[in-house]
Amino acid sequence: MLHTDVLIIGAGLAGLTCARHIRHRSVTILRPAPDDGSSYLARGGIAAAIGEEDAPEYHVADTLVAADGLAEHRAVQILANEGVDRLIDLIELSVGFDRDDDGLLHLGREALHSRDRIVHVAGDETGRHVTTAVRQELERHPNITFVDGRALELIVDDDRVCGAVFLADDGSVRVLAAPATVLATGGIGALFSRTTNPASARGEGLAMAARAGATLADLEFVQFHPTALAVNEFPQPLLSEAIRGEGARLVDESGRLLMADHPDADLAGRDVVARRLWRRLEEGVQVFLDTTCVDGFAHRFPAAYAACRRAGFDPTSQPIPVTPAAHYHMGGVSTDHWGRTTLRGLWAIGEVASTGVHGANRLASNSLLEALVFGARAGRDIAVRIRTPQELNLRRMADLCDSWHQGISHYGRLSVSPASLAKLMWRHVGIERSETGLRRALRRLDALKADLYRFDPRRLPLEAARSIAHAALQRNESRGAHYRIDYPRRADLAARRTIVANNASTTALPLCGVPDE
Ligand code: SIN
Numbered sequence: 001m002l003h004t005d006v007l008i009i010g011a012g013l014a015g016l017t018c019a020r021h022i023r024h025r026s027v028t029i030l031r032p033a034p035d036d037g038s039s040y041l042a043r044g045g046i047a048a049a050i051g052e053e054d055a056p057e058y059h060v061a062d063t064l065v066a067a068d069g070l071a072e073h074r075a076v077q078i079l080a081n082e083g084v085d086r087l088i089d090l091i092e093l094s095v096g097f098d099r100d101d102d103g104l105l106h107l108g109r110e111a112l113h114s115r116d117r118i119v120h121v122a123g124d125e126t127g128r129h130v131t132t133a134v135r136q137e138l139e140r141h142p143n144i145t146f147v148d149g150r151a152l153e154l155i156v157d158d159d160r161v162c163g164a165v166f167l168a169d170d171g172s173v174r175v176l177a178a179p180a181t182v183l184a185t186g187g188i189g190a191l192f193s194r195t196t197n198p199a200s201a202r203g204e205g206l207a208m209a210a211r212a213g214a215t216l217a218d219l220e221f222v223q224f225h226p227t228a229l230a231v232n233e234f235p236q237p238l239l240s241e242a243i244r245g246e247g248a249r250l251v252d253e254s255g256r257l258l259m260a261d262h263p264d265a266d267l268a269g270r271d272v273v274a275r276r277l278w279r280r281l282e283e284g285v286q287v288f289l290d291t292t293c294v295d296g297f298a299h300r301f302p303a304a305y306a307a308c309r310r311a312g313f314d315p316t317s318q319p320i321p322v323t324p325a326a327h328y329h330m331g332g333v334s335t336d337h338w339g340r341t342t343l344r345g346l347w348a349i350g351e352v353a354s355t356g357v358h359g360a361n362r363l364a365s366n367s368l369l370e371a372l373v374f375g376a377r378a379g380r381d382i383a384v385r386i387r388t389p390q391e392l393n394l395r396r397m398a399d400l401c402d403s404w405h406q407g408i409s410h411y412g413r414l415s416v417s418p419a420s421l422a423k424l425m426w427r428h429v430g431i432e433r434s435e436t437g438l439r440r441a442l443r444r445l446d447a448l449k450a451d452l453y454r455f456d457p458r459r460l461p462l463e464a465a466r467s468i469a470h471a472a473l474q475r476n477e478s479r480g481a482h483y484r485i486d487y488p489r490r491a492d493l494a495a496r497r498t499i500v501a502n503n504a505s506t507t508a509l510p511l512c513g514v515p516d517e
Helices: 013-020 056-067 073-092 126-139 204-212 241-245 270-282 302-310 367-385 394-409 418-428 435-450 459-474
Strands: 006-009 027-031 144-157 160-168 173-177 180-183 222-229 249-252 287-290 320-329 332-334 346-348 497-500 506-509
Touching: 006 013, 006 160, 013 027, 013 126, 013 367, 056 073, 073 126, 073 367, 126 144, 126 367, 144 173, 144 204, 144 394, 160 180, 160 394, 173 394, 180 204, 180 367, 204 332, 204 346, 204 459, 222 241, 222 270, 222 302, 249 270, 270 287, 270 320, 346 367, 418 435, 418 459, 435 459, 459 497
Parallel strands: 006 027, 006 180, 027 144, 180 346
Antiparallel strands: 144 160, 160 173, 222 320, 249 287, 287 320, 497 506
């Protein structure tokens, strides 16, 4: 058993930012693989109301419009107000944000933003540069330890989370005991066959929190990004919305503009554009992003350019085939404004959390921002609340490790491969949903789950997938990123967040999942 003051599960931008704010204590960061999180892959930027014509109120208003009636107003205000300070932290850390000829930060525009307010690093490489800068700072700090391994279960003792059981890189199952545990495990995109997320984004953190009895919220809201490169690569490379912000247009195989009839054209909300693409693809029509009019494409969007070239396309001279792909989970473990979950000793931050800032649909480039703002808040909260470690029952810990060890060493065959599970999710829990499809998905997920031992790690993604499908079935309306072909309209009376308490049945509760600070 290893001991630490604070255990952070996940080494993306949220987890690392949290650690920066508790450096005076011993902090252990458990990471599945270095440089393998969604933060590193983030191709958008960081939204911050710093332009002359901008103000946090405008950023709040845009975030609320995107969220389609379900965001927590106060959480969104915190995001917009504190975002500017978190950006300054990064500038002080010497992160080289892109600047214009006068040396001012270059501000880009993405869908549903009413002002230019997205800052980037090296065009579409913001996530990698920012996350690497924070990680490198922490790697030099004597109180911070990185441990390579995969969390399997949160330890709950006397109604309090006291650490986690994990699978270490050498194959041993061990315990990391901590008076404060932070889930920063990322999202669920890899449960779907088309995704921009890394393979590690399979909702394991969500499933662990549910098993421990934490309240979850808004699980049905999964954002599908309209423009991933349509190639056989996993994850599918993202062609940032900023490219459309620079004038690129979506066209079908006959060259017809796909979004010409929409008032916001190619910068309409992601859900609207993704659905339009999905329908054309379902009709058997290929869809392309025409980037030929974008000046300096290779220099401004180096990651997208490299991905296109790898796939044999030249985005400066030909339209590029695109597909929607699962991109971001608005739902997650319900938290207050300090990242506190409903379980004592457990905080959740970043994509695994549901802070209420995204509602039914996240505004572009608000996710790295949320990781920075709420990662810092959780760190500050933990710093003042840390308590003495709880004595753990050693016999019980040994039995728990043993059960997991058995579960890992006796893998049976799955009756359905992970790839066909991902196809099932894509078809029935994806961009367009229906009661029939969701019920079919739930039946298959239940059958699969029943095949697996509780301590088999392959059960965790299935449990996460099941919770998402179940929440989608409960919401009999279409709102934000959740679209039901059998309930195609928004039902205003349903302006409630979906809360799942203690892994029990789903109930719709009024806005605000847990008590305020
Ligand atoms: C993009 O640049 O299109 C993705 C950014 C984001 O998801 O916030």
